[in-house]
Structure formats: C-alpha cells, structure tokens
Amino acid sequence: MPPATKSIGQVLKVLKEDFPDITISKIRFLEGEGLISPERAPSGYRRYSVHDVKRLQYILDVQKNQYLPLKVIRENLEAMDAGEAPPHVEAAQASRPTPQAPEELPPPLPPRPATGKRAIHVTRKELLQISGLTEATLTELEQHRLVVPRRGTMHYGRDALTIAVAARKLAAYGMDARHLRAIKQVAEREAALIDQAVQAHSRRRSTSRQAVVEVMQLVMYAHAALLRTSVRS
Numbered sequence: 001m002p003p004a005t006k007s008i009g010q011v012l013k014v015l016k017e018d019f020p021d022i023t024i025s026k027i028r029f030l031e032g033e034g035l036i037s038p039e040r041a042p043s044g045y046r047r048y049s050v051h052d053v054k055r056l057q058y059i060l061d062v063q064k065n066q067y068l069p070l071k072v073i074r075e076n077l078e079a080m081d082a083g084e085a086p087p088h089v090e091a092a093q094a095s096r097p098t099p100q101a102p103e104e105l106p107p108p109l110p111p112r113p114a115t116g117k118r119a120i121h122v123t124r125k126e127l128l129q130i131s132g133l134t135e136a137t138l139t140e141l142e143q144h145r146l147v148v149p150r151r152g153t154m155h156y157g158r159d160a161l162t163i164a165v166a167a168r169k170l171a172a173y174g175m176d177a178r179h180l181r182a183i184k185q186v187a188e189r190e191a192a193l194i195d196q197a198v199q200a201h202s203r204r205r206s207t208s209r210q211a212v213v214e215v216m217q218l219v220m221y222a223h224a225a226l227l228r229t230s231v232r233s
Contacts, residue, residue, distance in 0.1 A: 005047035120158040131164035
C-alpha cells in the first residue's frame, strides 16, 4: 500500500500550527526554488509526502529562527539528502527550548561580538520573503533610508531584516515609513550622544570597540526604560 500523501491545503493546515503566517503561495515559492519536490497526482494536483512536510518544517524553522538565506538552506538540504547533518543547526535547536513566533524580532540589544556566529546576508528577494513585506512597502522604506543594504554590497543584514519585520508588524497599528522615519531621527540623536561620550572618553584614555558597544547598550537600556515609563503614565 503506498504511503499516504497530503494535498497542499492539508499541508498548510499542518504547518500553520507552528508557522501561522505560512501561505499556499509561500509553499509554491519554495517549490519553485527547488527546495521541495512534491509528487503530482494523475489529476495534476500536488501531493505531499511525510518527507515533504518535514522538509518544509525544517525550511520554515531555520528561516524564522536563524534567518538563513535560501542559498544556505539549499546547501543544508543537500547535505541532509546525502546523509549528513547540516552544520550549526543541531546546536541551535538544542539551545532553543520552545518554538518562537514566526516574526519574532532579533534581540533588541546588540550581542557582544562572538566568533563563528553566522552573519545574516540576504538578497532583496529573500528579505521580502522572510519579512513578509510587500514590494511597495520595502521600496518606501528604502526611499526613506530606513532599510539599506550592507555597505558596499547588494545584500541586507540583521538590522535591515529587523526593521523590515518591525515595519510589517507596525503597519497593523497604522504606523508606516513616516512614523519609522521619526524613530530613525531619535536614533540618530542618540547616536550623536553616544559619539560625544565616546570622544570625551577617548581623550582621557584609549577607547576600544567594546567601550562603544557598552555605551550603546546602556543608552538602549535607558531608552527602553524611559519609553516604558512614558507609556505606563
């Protein structure tokens, strides 16, 4: 007896338990990228095996929790197909006790530099797919210089992805690029204060990059606390 397969609608229902934002168009996009290859029934409809569903769960998991670009995901899948364990995934899963929300943002404070940590490096197309932004919204964010590629490249990093995800979520509350522009202006003023503090510090003693990161973290802690206080009042 052949193994049971599922229709794309049934697969969507299974995936929505852990990935509420998944859509049929996203599943078809992943198929179009060659990451999954469902069978075709004589009627022409796609039929997904258990292996196909597990493959989709893996793809969506590393996209939302590790922000891996499709190129890296494809390499990992090829390694898995060859019977190998993809690097860095096992450790990441072991340190993650429960699934996170699909659009959960990266930590609000910058982590201290860590060797061997994979940098986020995504194309514009991948940024749209991961963040869920529309082409028009991303274009508007780019026009306001709110989302920008890494310096000297055409690829986007962690901060660009964070802003893109935040922009999509804030849109539900009526906040658009104009409001984010106001937030950027506040951030620019805070950056100027940080620069002044670091410059004054460097005149007294040598200033390391770690000192810059520490000042930035302290300002962000103070900003978050003051914002919470203002909202509560």
